[in-house]
Structures are given as C-alpha cells and as structure tokens.
Amino acid sequence: MALKTGKEYLESVGQLGLEAHMLGKKTSEVNESGLVKPSQKAVAFTFDAAHDPKTQELFCVESSLCGDVVNRFSHLHQSPQDLVNKVKMQRHCGLGTACCFQRCVGMDAANAIFSTTYDCDAKHGTDYHQRFRDYWTWIQQKDLVVDGAMTDPKGDRGKRPKDQLDPDLFVRVKERRPGGIVISGAKLHQTGMLNSHEILVMPTMTMREGEEAWAVCCAVPTNDQNVRYIYGRQASDTRKLEADLMDVGNSFGGQEVMTVFEDVFVPDERVFLDGEVDFSGILVERFASYHRQSYGGCKVGVGDALIGATALIAQMNGVAGASHIKDKIVEMIHLNETIYSCGIACSAEGQATASGNYLVNLLLANVCKLNVTRFPYELARLATDVAGGLLGTLPSAADLNDPVAGPYIEKYLAANPDYPVVDRMKVLRLIENLVAGAGAVGYLIESMHGAGPPTAQRIMIGRQAGLDQKIEGVKNLLNIA
Numbered sequence: 001m002a003l004k005t006g007k008e009y010l011e012s013v014g015q016l017g018l019e020a021h022m023l024g025k026k027t028s029e030v031n032e033s034g035l036v037k038p039s040q041k042a043v044a045f046t047f048d049a050a051h052d053p054k055t056q057e058l059f060c061v062e063s064s065l066c067g068d069v070v071n072r073f074s075h076l077h078q079s080p081q082d083l084v085n086k087v088k089m090q091r092h093c094g095l096g097t098a099c100c101f102q103r104c105v106g107m108d109a110a111n112a113i114f115s116t117t118y119d120c121d122a123k124h125g126t127d128y129h130q131r132f133r134d135y136w137t138w139i140q141q142k143d144l145v146v147d148g149a150m151t152d153p154k155g156d157r158g159k160r161p162k163d164q165l166d167p168d169l170f171v172r173v174k175e176r177r178p179g180g181i182v183i184s185g186a187k188l189h190q191t192g193m194l195n196s197h198e199i200l201v202m203p204t205m206t207m208r209e210g211e212e213a214w215a216v217c218c219a220v221p222t223n224d225q226n227v228r229y230i231y232g233r234q235a236s237d238t239r240k241l242e243a244d245l246m247d248v249g250n251s252f253g254g255q256e257v258m259t260v261f262e263d264v265f266v267p268d269e270r271v272f273l274d275g276e277v278d279f280s281g282i283l284v285e286r287f288a289s290y291h292r293q294s295y296g297g298c299k300v301g302v303g304d305a306l307i308g309a310t311a312l313i314a315q316m317n318g319v320a321g322a323s324h325i326k327d328k329i330v331e332m333i334h335l336n337e338t339i340y341s342c343g344i345a346c347s348a349e350g351q352a353t354a355s356g357n358y359l360v361n362l363l364l365a366n367v368c369k370l371n372v373t374r375f376p377y378e379l380a381r382l383a384t385d386v387a388g389g390l391l392g393t394l395p396s397a398a399d400l401n402d403p404v405a406g407p408y409i410e411k412y413l414a415a416n417p418d419y420p421v422v423d424r425m426k427v428l429r430l431i432e433n434l435v436a437g438a439g440a441v442g443y444l445i446e447s448m449h450g451a452g453p454p455t456a457q458r459i460m461i462g463r464q465a466g467l468d469q470k471i472e473g474v475k476n477l478l479n480i481a
C-alpha cells in the first residue's frame with residue numbers, strides 16, 4: 001500500500017525541481033513561492049483525507065489493476081457506486097478547501113483513456129490499452145498526481161489544426177524517432193500543473209482524416225526538461241504574498257498554468273493514441289463527461305463553504321432571523337443541491353464500458369455541468385446580497401493591527417456582540433475571495449469554462465436527449481401516423 005500523506009506528497013512534488021515563469025521572473029523555487037503554496041496545500045488535502053479515520057473509507061479503494069489499496073483520485077471506476085463515491089469525495093474536498101483541489105483531472109483522463117484505448121485496440125489492432133494499464137498501475141502504486149491536459153490554444157477558431165499559420169497551435173506529433181515520438185505545442189489553463197508529477201496529454205477535439213498528427217494522447221513527466229511553464233494570474237493573487245494572510249480570505253487556493261511542449265520526446269510505452277483520428281473525439285467526449293460529473297461534486301463542496309460563510313455573516317451582522325435572509329439562504333441551498341442531484345444522477349445511471357470500467361450517463365453529466373455554468377453565479381450574487389457592502393470596502397488586516405487605525409476599525413465594525421470584529425472580517429474575506437477574488441477563478445470562471453463552455457454542453461445535450469423518441473411518444477399519444 002503506497003498511500004502518501006499530504007506531507008509525503010509535498011516532499012515528492014518538491015523533489016521534481018520544477019521551474020516556472022511567474023510575474024516576470026523565472027523561478028526554480030516553485031514550491032517556496034507564496035503564490036503556489038496555497039494550491040499545494042489544497043492537493044495535500046486529498047492525500048491526508050485518505051489517512052483521516054473519518055474519510056478513509058471514502059478515499060481508499062481497492063485497485064482493479066493491482067489489487068492494492070489506492071487513493072480514489074487514481075481509481076478506475078468499477079460500478080455506479082464508485083461514480084457516486086467519486087462525487088461525494090469531491091464534495092468533501094470542496095468544502096474542506098473552498099477551492100479547486102486540482103486532482104480530479106488526472107482521474108477523469110485516466111478513466112477516459114482506459115476505455116478509449118480498449119476500444120481503439122479492438123478496432124485497429126493497436127496495443128495502447130496494455131501500455132496504459134502498465135502506466136496507470138505505476139501511477140496508482142506511487143500515488144502520483146497527474147494533470148489531464150486537453151485544452152489547446154486553437155489559434156484562429158475558423159481554421160482546422162492543419163490550416164493554422166502555426167501548426168503548434170494544436171499539440172501535434174512533430175517528428176518520429178526510433179522508439180518514440182516528438183510532440184510540440186501547448187496546453188492552456190492547466191489546473192494544478194505545477195503540483196503534478198505527470199501529464200496526460202489528450203487531443204482537444206475530434207480530428208479528421210488528414211489530421212493524424214494532432215490525434216495524439218501520451219504521458220509526459222512534468223519535470224521533462226523540454227516542458228516550460230508560465231504561471232496564470234488570478235484576481236488579487238499578490239495578496240498571497242503578503243505577510244498577514246488574513247486578507248487573502250482562504251489559505252487554500254487553486255492554480256492554472258500555460259504549459260509549452262518544446263520538442264518533447266515521448267517513448268512508445270507512454271503513447272496511447274497516435275493518429276487514430278476516429279478515437280480522438282471519443283476520448284474528448286468521455287473525458288469531458290467525467291469532468292462535467294466532477295463539477296457536480298467539487299463546485300457543490302465550494303458552494304457549501306459559500307453557503308456556510310453567508311449564513312455565518314448573516315449571524316455576525318445580526319440579521320440571521322430576517323425572513324428574506326432565510327429565504328435567500330434556502331435559495332442558495334436549493335441551487336447547490338440541484339447541481340449535486342445531477343452529479344449523483346449521472347453517476348447512478350453510469351454504465352460499464354467494454355473495457356470494464358464505468359462511464360457516467362452522458363446526458364445527465366452534461367445537464368450537471370450546464371447548471372454549473374449558471375448556479376454558482378447566482379449563489380455568488382445571493383452571498384454578495386446577504387454579506388452587505390462591507391464586502392467591497394473592508395480595511396486591510398494590516399490596518400486592523402495598526403495602533404491608530406485598529407481601534408477605529410474595532411469600534412465601527414462591531415456588530416453582533418457574540419462575534420469579535422476580526423472574525424467578521426475573516427468571513428467577509430472568504431466570501432470576497434470566492435465571489436470576486438482569487439477563489440472566483442475556480443468557483444465562477446472555471447464553472448463557466450472548465451470542462452468546456454456552456455455551448456459544448458448544449459451540443460451534447462441536443463445529441464443525447466433522444467428527441468426522436470419523444471416525438472414518437474407524442475405521435476403515439478395522438479394517433480399520428
């Protein structure tokens with residue numbers, strides 16, 4: 001059993017020696033950076049939960065590949081109950097960290113690649129599935145964090161990959177060498193990339209005949225010397241660098257990174273799709289559906305934190321008993337649980353793939369994610385409404401500690417006497433973080449665009465809805481031939 005603790009995970013990721021461009025400087029001390037630490041702490045949470053007696057049962061599961069007990073974040077789902085447990089685990093992490101804990105993309109990529117390679121081998125006689133089984137057994141046994149990398153820059157949206165001025169705008173096989181391939185290109189918005197040991201590169205969309213070079217799926221270690229990282233900015237991110245962290249609002253956080261592959265050599269045993277264009281779209285669809293299911297857990301957990309903070313600030317402001325406040329909090333709960341219901345439903349309706357692992361119900365997973373593109377914004381609006389205008393004008397932690405300004409802040413921000421001013425400020429900062437600060441990257445913008453923007457879900461919903469069957473039903477009902 002190789003279940004790492006959070007501390008062991010942090011040590012292991014520190015040993016990778018990753019370098020990144022951050023705020024205009026290239027740094028080799030990524031793990032020491034105040035910008036990165038909150039995001040590493042969030043990933044570490046997923047490791048510690050596997051050792052916590054209260055959550056161990058949910059997080060630890062027997063591997064279908066090697067029989068070892070592994071962290072569910074690297075599990076291949078074996079039943080609808082496994083899919084349900086995944087969502088429950090994500091909700092737990094969402095409330096525990098109130099941010100994106102980054103580890104789901106690898107799990108979602110692995111489950112999608114597992115069944116896609118199986119189907120591809122059956123049709124084309126390739127041997128990708130066994131390669132992937134070997135690779136993923138190693139990941140499970142080492143308890144590693146894997147970034148599932150899908151989103152290409154895409155250049156001119158009106159042009160196909162092969163028609164772009166720069167062919168690297170979609171990750172591609174640039175060259176072939178004995179024993180492997182050389183890939184070139186970039187992946188944008190990579191969640192948790194600098195906190196990962198490995199990268200699973202996947203195509204970004206359905207490739208067509210003539211686009212074989214772009215139909216590539218493979219694994220690359222994050223510390224490959226030809227991979228370059230450029231750190232993404234978040235609203236109010238430099239607050240994380242201040243001495244007093246109270247103004248950040250949350251000691252946990254997410255991270256997104258632009259990742260550049262500059263002629264990276266990938267040996268054959270790490271290649272899981274290479275030119276089979278007919279499986280590129282299937283892989284994208286399966287990964288996207290798993291990740292759309294994921295949002296039915298993680299965003300709900302963060303929603304729990306926002307609802308808790310909103311109810312608490314209402315108490316602190318002395319308005320918790322007002323009927324309109326109670327009603328707004330009920331509305332927040334209703335929206336949040338609606339997302340969760342879809343996450344559970346698409347899991348419970350999951351079905352076995354030919355490879356043996358389980359795939360979510362595609363229609364319900366897309367309905368889940370489409371709700372996620374809307375409801376967190378409404379939750380944020382209601383939280384802002386209940387919290388009051390102080391949310392936008394709160395003085396800093398440094399001023400609270402200032403001998404002159406501090407006493408005025410204590411005097412004039414006093415509300416419900418059951419709560420000290422400093423606690424009221426902490427709660428307001430958490431709400432600010434989630435609705436307008438660094439946490440809004442994960443809770444709002446990622447809810448809109450992560451796992452694909454709303455249009456992508458609408459297309460899938462249109463495809464999966466079985467409209468013909470409904471029309472047929474009405475014709476039968478009305479005796480229309």
Ligand code: SF4
Pocket residue numbers: 099100101102103104105191291294295298299446450
């Ligand atoms: Fe996991 Fe949610 Fe972050 Fe995606 S956005 S990695 S599902 S926590």
Ligand code: FE
Pocket residue numbers: 191446450451
């Ligand atoms: Fe995401």
